[in-house]
Amino acid sequence: MSEQVRHISYADAGVDVDEGARAVDLIKPAVAATNRPEVIGGLGGFGSCFSMAGFKDMEDPVLVSGTDGVGTKLAIAQLLDRHDTVGEDLVAMCVDDVVPIGAEPLFFLDYVAIGKLRAEHVAQIVAGIAEGCRKSGCALVGGEMAEHPGVMDPDDYDLAGFVVGVVDRPKMIGPHLVHAGDKIIGLPSSGIHSNGYSLVRKVAIEGKTVEELETPLPELGGESLADAVMRPTTIYAGGLVRALKAGAPIHAMAHITGGGITENLNRALPADVDAVVDRGGADGPAWDVPPVIGYCVRAAGLTPDEAYKTFNMGVGMSLICAPEDVDKVMDAVRAEGFEPFLMGECVPGKGEVTYR
Numbered sequence: 302m303s304e305q306v307r308h309i310s311y312a313d314a315g316v317d318v319d320e321g322a323r324a325v326d327l328i329k330p331a332v333a334a335t336n337r338p339e340v341i342g343g344l345g346g347f348g349s350c351f352s353m354a355g356f357k358d359m360e361d362p363v364l365v366s367g368t369d370g371v372g373t374k375l376a377i378a379q380l381l382d383r384h385d386t387v388g389e390d391l392v393a394m395c396v397d398d399v400v401p402i403g404a405e406p407l408f409f410l411d412y413v414a415i416g417k418l419r420a421e422h423v424a425q426i427v428a429g430i431a432e433g434c435r436k437s438g439c440a441l442v443g444g445e446m447a448e449h450p451g452v453m454d455p456d457d458y459d460l461a462g463f464v465v466g467v468v469d470r471p472k473m474i475g476p477h478l479v480h481a482g483d484k485i486i487g488l489p490s491s492g493i494h495s496n497g498y499s500l501v502r503k504v505a506i507e508g509k510t511v512e513e514l515e516t517p518l519p520e521l522g523g524e525s526l527a528d529a530v531m532r533p534t535t536i537y538a539g540g541l542v543r544a545l546k547a548g549a550p551i552h553a554m555a556h557i558t559g560g561g562i563t564e565n566l567n568r569a570l571p572a573d574v575d576a577v578v579d580r581g582g583a584d585g586p587a588w589d590v591p592p593v594i595g596y597c598v599r600a601a602g603l604t605p606d607e608a609y610k611t612f613n614m615g616v617g618m619s620l621i622c623a624p625e626d627v628d629k630v631m632d633a634v635r636a637e638g639f640e641p642f643l644m645g646e647c648v649p650g651k652g653e654v655t656y657r
Contacts, residue, residue, distance in 0.1 A: 320418050321446060327424035331431035335441040339407070349442035351408050353467075361470035365404035368463045369394035374498040377506060377530055379456055381514065384422060386533040387460065388429025389436070390495045393534035394558065395464040396437040397618065400538040401554035401569065403474040403545055404466035406439035412461040413446045416453035426460070429533075437538040439464060474545075476571045478552035479647060483621050485566070485576055486630060487644035490617035492591045494534040496559040497612050501530060504600040521592045529593035537618045540637030549633035550626040555619040563610040566619050566654045575650025577657055579643075580605065588642045590615040609656070616644060 325344060332344055341350035356362045371390045378387050388411075396406040411430050413423060423446055434441045453459075493501060505526060506514065514527040521529050537556075545551065553569040566576050580586050594615065598608045608614060620641075622630045631641045 320420055321448065324418060324420040324423040324446060327420055328427040328431075331424075331428045332441050335409075335431050335434040335439070337407070337438075337440040340440045340442055344443065346443075349408070349410065351440070351442060351465075356467055359467075359469040363404075363468050363470050363473070365399045365402050365466045365468060366464065367395045367398040367466075368461065369398065370459065370461050371495050372498055373502060374495050374530075375459065376502060377498065379458070380506070381511060381527050381531065383527075383531055384425040384429070386429050386531060388426050388431070389433040389533040389536065390429075391460050391462040392430055392433025392437060392439075392464075393536045394495050395462045396433075396439060396466075396536065396538040397556045398558075399464060399466040400541050401475070401556055402468055403472055404468040405542045406437050406464050406466040406538050408440045408442045408465055409434050410442060410463045411444035412463075413444065413458060414449055414453065414460075415446065415458040416449055417455035418446060418448045426458070430462070433533075433536055436536045438542065439466075439538075472545075474551055475553050476569055479569065479571055479574055479621050480552075480623075481574050481647050481649045482624060483552060483574075483647040484624050484627050484643060485578070485645040485647065486620040486622065486627065486634075486641045487588055487616040488537060488618040488620070488634065488639045488641055489535070489589065490557070490591065490613045490615055491535045492529060492532040492593050493597070494558070494613055494617060497561075497597075498530075500601055500611060501597050505530070505597050518596075520596055524592070526593070526596075529591075529596075532593075535617045537639075540634065540639060541618070544630075544633040544637055547633055547636075549630050551620050551622050551630055553621040555621075557613040557616050557619060561608070561610045561612055562614060562616055562619070563606075563654050567652055569619065569621055570647070570652045570654075572652045573649065574647050574652065576645055576654045577648055578609075578645040578654060580609070580656040586614070586644070588615050588644065605656075619644065621647065 339352045555566045555569040
């Protein structure tokens with residue numbers, strides 16, 4: 302007598318392909334809203350196509366790529382059940398890493414790994430990714446939603462993003478253009494952005510209820526910790542690309558991410574030049590530091606050196622230019638909605654960031 306074969310479907314194993322198809326249907330309008338003329342086709346193909354014909358007039362077109370994630374900020378998003386802005390964080394972390402070379406972000410792909418796929422949940426995440434792409438001017442051309450039952454808890458998810466941009470080699474900016482005497486301009490951050498969250502969770506989130514996190518705090522100017530820590534990362538790429546195309550004479554840029562000002566501004570310096578940042582006195586720097594950053598610095602008991610090596614301290618992007626071009630650069634970025642400020646200067650040195 303033959304043994305009866307047990308029937309176990311893919312859904313029984315924890316993967317719901319129908320829910321995945323429904324998620325794709327929900328995100329199609331958001332993805333379509335990011336299209337550029339160069340995009341060929343749409344969602345549903347095995348590969349994503351993007352025409353480079355429009356860049357054939359460049360003297361030496363160079364493709365610039367970047368990849369990143371959102372990190373442990375996602376743990377707070379899951380705790381608060383807020384998923385509509387982490388997609389913007391994901392895009393910001395990628396596109397603002399390619400623009401310091403002078404590259405224009407062209408297209409973006411995402412990877413969403415999730416324990417249990419819920420279409421509406423994923424649609425919120427991807428809507429945020431699409432919004433970030435729209436702000437930065439790049440097209441969301443594809444991605445992957447991977448359901449991982451048995452590997453991830455049902456409510457857990459992780460994000461990764463991938464961007465490709467282009468720049469004409471003769472117009473590339475960077476450390477090779479920086480000289481002693483150049484000035485350093487800062488562009489404000491919106492808050493913590495997407496770095497330092499392992500420390501933020503340790504000193505500001507753990508042990509608090511959701512109700513406590515959503516209670517307005519005087520030390521945050523009446524804002525709740527939940528709102529302050531979940532504010533999306535500022536996206537600089539779109540405005541900076543337009544400023545560069547308009548002729549803004551920027552020598553180099555530094556995206557201030559993990560490692561703070563200390564370990565990112567030095568990446569825009571040649572080996573024989575230091576950056577001297579005006580950190581100020583007892584009242585802090587000459588620019589505004591978001592209250593949530595001060596809150597976390599105090600809660601962790603960080604020294605100034607530790608703070609400037611951990612958080613962005615109110616500076617999301619630094620620009621370097623010749624002293625005679627400061628006004629031109631500031632006017633160009635103001636026209637894009639940024640509020641620039643002088644934060645230091647370049648001096649002979651060893652490629653390091655120092656403070657005064």
